Amino acid sequence: MSTDAVVEIKKLNLIFPAPDAPVHALSDIDLKLDAGDFVSFIGPSGCGKTTLMRVIADLETPTDGHISVNGLSPEEARKNRAYGYVFQAPALYPWRTVQKNIMLPLEIMGLSKQEQRERAEKNLALVNLEGFEKKFPWQLSGGMQQRVSIARALAVEPDLLLMDEPFGALDEITRDHLNEQLLKLWNQTQKTVVFVTHSIPEAVFLSSKIVVMSPRPGKIIDIIDSGLPRDRTLDIRETPEFLEISHRVREGLRSGHSYDD
Amino acid sequence: MSTDAVVEIKKLNLIFPAPDAPVHALSDIDLKLDAGDFVSFIGPSGCGKTTLMRVIADLETPTDGHISVNGLSPEEARKNRAYGYVFQAPALYPWRTVQKNIMLPLEIMGLSKQEQRERAEKNLALVNLEGFEKKFPWQLSGGMQQRVSIARALAVEPDLLLMDEPFGALDEITRDHLNEQLLKLWNQTQKTVVFVTHSIPEAVFLSSKIVVMSPRPGKIIDIIDSGLPRDRTLDIRETPEFLEISHRVREGLRSGHSYDD
Amino acid sequence: ADKLTLQLKWVTQAQFAGYYVAKDKGFYKDADLEVTIKPGGPDVAPSQVIAGGGADVVIDWMPAALATREKGVPLVNISQVFAKSGMMLTCRKDMGVKTANDFKGKTLGVWFFGNEYPFLSWMDTLGFSTSGSNPDITVLKQGFNVDPILQKQAACVSTMTYNEYWQVLDAGLTPEELTVFKYEEQGVATLEDGLYVMEDSLKDDAMVDKLSRFVAASLKGWEYAVANPDEAADIVLENDATGAQTEKHQRRMMREIAKLVGTNKVGRLDEAAYQRTVDILMSGKSDVVIAKKPEGAYTQMIWERAQN
Amino acid sequence: MTDQQTGTKPSHWGRLYNGQILPVVTVILAIIVIWYAGAVYMNSERLIDGYERSKTDWEFSDLVEDSWSMERPILPAPQQIIEELDNTIIDKKITSKRSLVFHAWITLSSTLLGFAFGTLLGIVLAVGIVHVKTLDRSLMPWVIASQTIPILAIAPMIIVVLGHLGLTGLVPKAIISMYLCFFPITIGMVKGLRSPDILQLDLMKTYSASNNDVFWKLRIPASIPYLFTSLKVAVAISLVGAIVAELPTGAVQGLGARLLAGSYYGQTIQIWSALVVASVLGMVLVWAVGIAEKLTLRRMGGQS
Amino acid sequence: MAGRYDPVLIIFMGFSLVSFWFPVGHDGNDSVTWWFDIRAGALVAASVLIAGIQLYFRVTNLTFALFVTLALILGVMAPLLAIDTLRTDGYEAIGLWIYVAGLGFLAWRAMAMLSKAAEFNRLISFAVPALFGLWLLYLWQVVTTGFGVPSVLLPSPGQIGDAIAANGETLYADFYQTVIKSVLSGFVFGCGSGFLVAILVDRIPFMQRGLLPLGSLVSAVPIVGIAPIMVMWFGFDWESKAAVIVVMTFFPMLINTLAGLQATGKIEKDLMRSYAAGYWQTLFFVRLPNALPFIFNALKINSTLAMIGAIVAEFFGTPIVGMGFRISTEVGRMNVDIVWATIAVAAVVGSVFYGLLALFEKRLTFWHASYRRAR
Ligand SMILES: Nc1ncnc2c1ncn2[C@@H]1O[C@H](COP(=O)(O)OP(=O)(O)OP(=O)(O)O)[C@@H](O)[C@H]1O
């Protein structure tokens, strides 16, 4: 196993058993993610992106195949607190205020109260939610809840960041802003980011590697290594390289899709 | 009051009381939606789109101001089953299968079993979920749940359709597909659709009227009547009219936004 | 002072006046004893309490004591305070019970908890069946009070001469409207309140001495109570922690109790009465209380030592 | 409620209607009326029987009057109970054996101790069952079986055995009360501790949180609605337990002893007044738990 | 159990080995050790040996689980032999009791291994509680006979078993009277009325504020107080017992149903509102399903309360049949074995009742988080 592979997956399959019809969610997945990669999963709804992410996070056990995270089993990696995870749904605890929700993982990691508060403050500012510290989740709009959940994962400051459609519920401008912030963070800290999105421009703009998937059974149909510089601004979206990659992603998506129109 | 105004709102305000700091979610809203309009609300996260929609649906009571739906109070309109609502979250009942979830409003309306089953089948096919009738919500991916919730609202076949970010969790291709289906439906049946989205192209592509909002306090800053023909295809997205409207929406959004970058 | 615990069979009432008097008047203290009196209640089985080590001496009825003895807990009667039985069956004339033959087809209230044996034995002698699919008599396990007869749910209920009978009268029925059958008069009486200890305590000389002093002091209390019924009733009232008893009832009870205690050789077990009790308990047709003739179930030695 | 009309102007009547006082008063009034009628109905049989035996002429008004003033009624009239309560609560010194306040205090103290023990035991068992699979499989059926043992049957033995171990007075009664009241708490807490949904648990897993953290930061908060519901039931049951436990201890002091003594001497009014005091005590306890619930939920950001 | 040596087994082996050094009883003349009977010594040695083998291999599959269970079965027989032939109370038998304490650890380990195996095997999943129960009965047997506890205080399981065998007919008649007549009807009426009043209270908020405080009033009425009154009102037979059960079960159902009805989330209710669903539709389609976990809690609590209620109510006057009657009279007759036989019947009936409810619950609330366990 190569030393700097953060995630290495070989011939992995996952079948959800069901009395009526078992769902073959992941089929023969082979994938290697290196340290410092920014990887996007893209693919039609229900193709297994979330499931694959959950396998990496040791929240789902593959039916067969091999997977290692940081050279360890996913379980050991999880126990080492190797990653931070932004779920597709906000998953905030309704009995905690916004601030307390963000402090939850920090409490568990045993940081000092002071440190917890500082990090919560910093990350709330990052997602532009200053002033909402004392609100409870049900007092927030859908997009605001999603941003709290992003702030919560960032506050952990993990080396591996798993993000499942984090910006799905956000408007274009907020989204651009957060895209830039995330890119800056990635660039500065050399984190590895695994990202799910439905937006092709977003995927291309952010990623160093794009994984295109097709559904039922969930398969990887293309892996694109982006040649764009690590250090990008939003303007890059107008360049031909960018458009070319976008095109390749779109083609991949279309070929794997079940709508034949 | 004009006869064919489906929704008429005058000087409407809504303040969420809170012990720490009350939130002025809607401020002096004036709006008139005509029968057959396809209206999109667009605006930054937390600006009050959902709240405005909930006011129309009589799920939230305004603090002051006037509102009528179909010439009636929102409550009367609701009791007449004037609308169908797709919530921002899927809101499926975990003890019902996909099919039963779609049949729920039909049961309440007292349709025959036969009719219920037919409509469920038709709308499941529309959102491309044939074969998942017997699954429970927790066995579906996020996007699939969202599509079930869309199918559920469509099955009601209401004259007024309220949709809160219905396609947020869907990939581009599925989204385009559903955009077209929705447009076809709208065009054929003369429904009135109120729609929330964060995607400017989507808003411009679908709408006959675009309402741009700004946050804290939630205000309408621009109302754009689109001159595009009712009868559109995806190609329209390349036309200069389209780009012009998009530009105007983006400008409106930017001006109302709190990120000053 | 030597410590000693006495477990009563029932709640604090004049039925146990002798012991309260002995305690209150200092008779126990004079005998160098420190006696704790534990009141009982409807689900306190004194024999069980003594088997579990909860008391040194208990007051129980002989059927229960003999049954316990046969079950391997060797209880011994050291003094029989009540010479006569106070149990009776009280019936309503207006429900058609004038003689014992009228029982047939009626509903009768009976106390169970080991107190039903004399009744069953009596019915046996009368030739009435009480169980089976079509019994001559419907038996009711009656609760703690006499409501069934007041509400005409039963034609007869069990009463004690000193207690429940008066409650029937208090409720408005008159003696003329009632027929009473005293077990004592029907020849089916079994011995009631007596003092019992574990056989082991009789092997220890110090304990024997202590018990004799206790019996002597208790009997002195009884004599005093019988002689001064009103004062005794007042003493009982003072010791009633529930505060539920009334003076009228306790004074009346004390007078009736006095009739059961007997006049000569107070506290000495009458062997003939013992024999009769054993015979009744062994004669049961349906189910016998005791199968073997008990050996060593009583001793007169303590009573005798208490006399000097 | 789905269709609650909001935004009506608050009038005096509206405020009364929506307040606590008027509804309670209305219901109490209704109960009192039914009660008086019931007293006539229930007591009449015995009274008529009495009239006939003594051959007195009677009219309905006599019957009504007499049925509200019998000495040993089947159902005493409210004012008789109030008179008795006045007698035993207001007129007696609270240290007197004849004061119901004294007896209520005795019962209350074992109730509270038993409730505390029961809550502790109930939660500890639930925690064990939720966390240790072996306990879930082995213990749960026996916890259930334990509850099917009629406590009154074994209470005397418990008292004897505990007495042997030197435990007398308050503690044995509290233990019996605990025996009855831990069960609803165990049942409710097992359900409650298992109520966090998978996503909420997964979040904890991603933090590789210790069982301890999952317990305190997720399972406990999620179980709060179940906990308080159980506590309300349990506190009522623990009072019943404390009263039951007073019987085999020799029925010396406490409301249970009063009930029993009253029952034994056919003193209906005395039974009823003890019952009323016990019920009011129960109500106050349940109400107190309810207040604690409200405060807790408010602190947890309860959605109105 | 992965990795390290299993401390539980080590404790068992330690206790067992120590027990060889102490007397296990008195044969009339002398204190003797396990070797008073070669079979007893061999059984103890065998159990230690098996534990040692398991300790060495550290495998946790079903085969080894059964293997450890075998050690337990062999192990428990030695104390039985000793108690049969020796005097074993007090310090004279200290070795015996040390060994029995050690067996507790072995039993724990056997159950833990079996419950792990039970995930894949339904039969085994029944074996675990059974084993636990048998272990409790065994302890009870060994302690009561070993220490010579008088049967009027606590009979041994053996004696109770004999009593059950000898009194089958009576026990059945009692069961019929108490369970079939009183408990079932009282349970149905009590839970039913609690449920209906909860709906009423929920429907009419005026009632909620008026009735609810009074509902707890009913709940706090102690059985000992109402039982005699119910007997007065409803007569001696099962009707009065059913009435007591109704009063007892009413409140838990009321409270739980109300709490359950509050458990529906905002958005779920909003959805129904958007359909202009009426009160009853919202109730049936959303609020009741959400309330089911709470309602089942109440049913479970009530199933045991109903048994207790019926039995206790029978203390206050009954026809001469019924489980409560049996218990209260046989205590007075010092037939404590029959008392416990009746209690055993009550426990079995109550557990079966409860088990059926749990089964139903699983059927109806399969979607609740408590059943959709993450691994
Ligand atoms: N129940 C509530 N109580 C208090 N404040 C609320 C409540 N619901 C919403 N708000 C506040 O009202 C504002 C508008 O919320 P709304 O949900 O309408 O936003 P939105 O435009 O739909 O945003 P998004 O795009 O993120 O869904 C937000 O600031 C939010 O915090």
Ligand SMILES: Nc1ncnc2c1ncn2[C@@H]1O[C@H](COP(=O)(O)OP(=O)(O)OP(=O)(O)O)[C@@H](O)[C@H]1O
């Ligand atoms: N717990 C489960 N039980 C059974 N089937 C499941 C379960 N979770 C997911 N699936 C199935 O696995 C497939 C992949 O689901 P997954 O959530 O990974 O999709 P996804 O790519 O994340 O889709 P989306 O973009 O809509 O979120 C789907 O067909 C879904 O029905």
Ligand SMILES: Cc1ncc(C[n+]2csc(CCO)c2C)c(N)n1
């Ligand atoms: C459960 C129960 N056990 C015994 C008796 C009978 N009894 C024994 S002593 C005594 C006191 C007499 O005043 C009475 C009544 C009963 N009634 N209920």
Ligand SMILES: [Mg+2]
């Ligand atoms: Mg997904």
Ligand SMILES: [Mg+2]
């Ligand atoms: Mg919204």
